[in-house]
Amino acid sequence: MKIQLKNLTKDYGSIVAVDDLNIEFDEKKITILIGPSGCGKTTTLKMINRLIERTSGDIVFDGKSINDMDRINLRRHIGYAIQEIGLFMHMSIFDNIAVVPRLLKWPENKVKNRVAELMDLVNLDPDEYMYKYPAQLSGGQKQRIGVARSLAANPEVVLMDEPFGAIDPINREKLQDAFLEIQEQIQKTIIFVTHDIREAIKLGDKIAIFNRGKLVQYDEVLNVINKPANGFVENLLGSDRALKGLETMRVKENFDTDFYSMNTIEIKTTGEALKFLDDNGRRYCYVVDGKNRLKGYVGKRELEKRKPETELKEEIKNIESLQPYSNLMEAISTMVVAGLNTCPVVNAKDQLLGVVRFKEIFKIAASFQSED
Amino acid sequence: MEVFEYMGENWSYILEKLWQHFYIFLISWAFAIVAGILLGIFVTRSGNEKIGKVVLSISGAAQAIPSIAVIALIFVFLGIGALPAMVALFIYSLVPIVFNSASGLLNVDPSVKESARGMGMSNSQILRKVELPLVIPTVFSGIRTAAVINIGTAAIAATIGAGGLGEIILLGLRMMSYPRILAGAIPVTLLAIVIDIILARLQKRIISPGLKILQEGRSF
Numbered sequence: 116m117k118i119q120l121k122n123l124t125k126d127y128g129s130i131v132a133v134d135d136l137n138i139e140f141d142e143k144k145i146t147i148l149i150g151p152s153g154c155g156k157t158t159t160l161k162m163i164n165r166l167i168e169r170t171s172g173d174i175v176f177d178g179k180s181i182n183d184m185d186r187i188n189l190r191r192h193i194g195y196a197i198q199e200i201g202l203f204m205h206m207s208i209f210d211n212i213a214v215v216p217r218l219l220k221w222p223e224n225k226v227k228n229r230v231a232e233l234m235d236l237v238n239l240d241p242d243e244y245m246y247k248y249p250a251q252l253s254g255g256q257k258q259r260i261g262v263a264r265s266l267a268a269n270p271e272v273v274l275m276d277e278p279f280g281a282i283d284p285i286n287r288e289k290l291q292d293a294f295l296e297i298q299e300q301i302q303k304t305i306i307f308v309t310h311d312i313r314e315a316i317k318l319g320d321k322i323a324i325f326n327r328g329k330l331v332q333y334d335e336v337l338n339v340i341n342k343p344a345n346g347f348v349e350n351l352l353g354s355d356r357a358l359k360g361l362e363t364m365r366v367k368e369n370f371d372t373d374f375y376s377m378n379t380i381e382i383k384t385t386g387e388a389l390k391f392l393d394d395n396g397r398r399y400c401y402v403v404d405g406k407n408r409l410k411g412y413v414g415k416r417e418l419e420k421r422k423p424e425t426e427l428k429e430e431i432k433n434i435e436s437l438q439p440y441s442n443l444m445e446a447i448s449t450m451v452v453a454g455l456n457t458c459p460v461v462n463a464k465d466q467l468l469g470v471v472r473f474k475e476i477f478k479i480a481a482s483f484q485s486e487d
Numbered sequence: 488m489e490v491f492e493y494m495g496e497n498w499s500y501i502l503e504k505l506w507q508h509f510y511i512f513l514i515s516w517a518f519a520i521v522a523g524i525l526l527g528i529f530v531t532r533s534g535n536e537k538i539g540k541v542v543l544s545i546s547g548a549a550q551a552i553p554s555i556a557v558i559a560l561i562f563v564f565l566g567i568g569a570l571p572a573m574v575a576l577f578i579y580s581l582v583p584i585v586f587n588s589a590s591g592l593l594n595v596d597p598s599v600k601e602s603a604r605g606m607g608m609s610n611s612q613i614l615r616k617v618e619l620p621l622v623i624p625t626v627f628s629g630i631r632t633a634a635v636i637n638i639g640t641a642a643i644a645a646t647i648g649a650g651g652l653g654e655i656i657l658l659g660l661r662m663m664s665y666p667r668i669l670a671g672a673i674p675v676t677l678l679a680i681v682i683d684i685i686l687a688r689l690q691k692r693i694i695s696p697g698l699k700i701l702q703e704g705r706s707f
């Protein structure tokens with residue numbers, strides 16, 4: 116669905132929260148609204164689902180003015196997720212996700228399938244969590260349910276107001292990765308509010324930068340980084356543009372698939388593992404299970420100290436991993452902290468996809484510097 | 488053991504008074520539940536914030552008024568009999584129910600209501616599907632308090648001709664007869680305890696497990 120904001124204004128009397136805003140959102144893309152506190156991001160978002168009534172201007176959905184739409188029906192067809200999540204504590208996870216489908220009077224078996232499908236999508240095992248209550252979930256899990264709920268009735272448009280704002284940094288990165296993986300599957304038009312520039316760069320296809328109710332710059336992420344409209348945007352971006360450049364690049368496009376891994380189905384003992392390493396001339400090797408899920412790694416030196424018939428499972432050591440949607444900046448910091456030259460990449464289901472090499476990232480960063 | 492002798496000899500009289508007592512309690516309490524919840528809802532709807540504040544502070548303060556004062560006032564305005572007594576009991580039970588309903592509804596997390604509205608619930612759906620289920624624990628504890636004080640106050644209401652077990656106690660006091668006093672006091676106490684136990688059971692049943700987990704989590 117195409118959404119246009121035309122001369123959109125919200126005047127509170129004491130303050131003009133949104134001032135003559137004109138934007139056309141790209142379909143099936145993530146548009147980020149960013150800017151300092153009080154610049155009118157939330158107000159803009161809430162005018163789109165009419166939680167706030169505009170003072171003047173218009174909002175147009177596929178050529179149809181918001182005036183000609185029933186407010187309640189409109190909201191049922193636009194997904195909405197907020198920082199506070201606002202889950203219903205008296206309802207099970209199932210009932211929470213089922214709210215909008217039931218408002219739309221879907222038959223109950225369709226609702227049920229949809230809930231299970233969405234829980235899979237946000238990576239929460241339906242069998243385990245469907246009948247739990249929000250109070251039994253962690254913050255990150257609740258946020259996933261909030262996202263699932265906003266997608267429940269399969270809306271074309273989803274509004275999200277700092278949905279990951281209250282999550283600690285480590286879990287936030289994981290949620291962001293999962294979110295991008297989900298978006299690749301569902302392809303919704305997403306309008307996403309944040310005040311974190313790193314989140315904006317990581318998630319956005321386009322970024323709309325606000326200051327005091329006015330739109331300062333609206334462009335694709337790389338263009339914003341390369342050609343900030345003015346000092347305000349430059350400030351928002353921070354100083355180090357080479358590193359910011361790395362933030363726009365994803366592990367997904369920059370990992371190698373030539374790596375070695377052994378499978379616990381085929382290789383069961385340390386003796387077999389040593390043979391595998393010798394045959395391939397390796398000192399280390401990743402270990403995966405029958406479903407290609409990363410279990411860790413083994414090293415030749417350690418294995419040699421064991422009896423050959425020792426079970427391989429006992430010798431597997433944990434290893435940090437990256438996700439395809441992590442950006443290269445995150446990859447560097449993970450690798451530095453973990454002391455890895457090469458880091459495995461796994462998808463949301465923990466399946467091993469490839470490896471990222473420190474050297475390669477370095478080359479990319481260097482190329483950014485020279486472009487300046 | 489004269490008590491049991493007395494009770495044995497007058498069981499049908501005591502049973503009649505017990506029934507009367509239960510009856511005035513039940514009617515006044517039931518009306519108070521309905522009126523209390525409705526009033527609580529009304530004063531917390533948007534636009535009624537001012538009345539809401541007034542009702543909340545009045546009902547907050549009124550919980551401290553002794554029951555005898557309410558009964559005395561009703562006597563002054565409505566005179567003697569079962570009906571004035573029930574009016575007094577109604578008013579007295581109304582207070583905790585209104586207070587708990589209104590304060591419960593006012594305390595519902597605004598972000599929860601906002602997400603309900605943002606998903607496309609109408610005002611009445613938000614009330615029925617979100618707000619009321621969330622405040623059941625608070626409202627219910629008001630209802631329980633009301634039941635217990637109602638049964639106790641009903642005994643005092645015998646002074647204005649309410650009938651009920653209070654009548655036996657009053658007669659006993661006048662005649663300085665301990666068996667009579669106890670023959671009234673024991674059933675009143677039992678009635679209050681039994682009703683409270685039943686309500687406690689009911690409360691466990693109707694409160695959502697999700698909210699129970701929340702409460703238990705908090706109390707640690």
Ligand SMILES: Nc1ncnc2c1ncn2[C@@H]1O[C@H](COP(=O)(O)OP(=O)(O)OP(=O)(O)O)[C@@H](O)[C@H]1O
Pocket residue numbers: 127129130131132150151152153154155156157158159310
């Ligand atoms: N109901 C209201 N009455 C008056 N002013 C309001 C009202 N709601 C918001 N404002 C003002 O409008 C401006 C924009 O608010 P808004 O919530 O859109 O900001 P925001 O960009 O989302 O900020 P934040 O990052 O802090 O969430 C702020 O100055 C705010 O104080």
Ligand SMILES: [Mg+2]
Pocket residue numbers: 156157158276
């Ligand atoms: Mg905001």
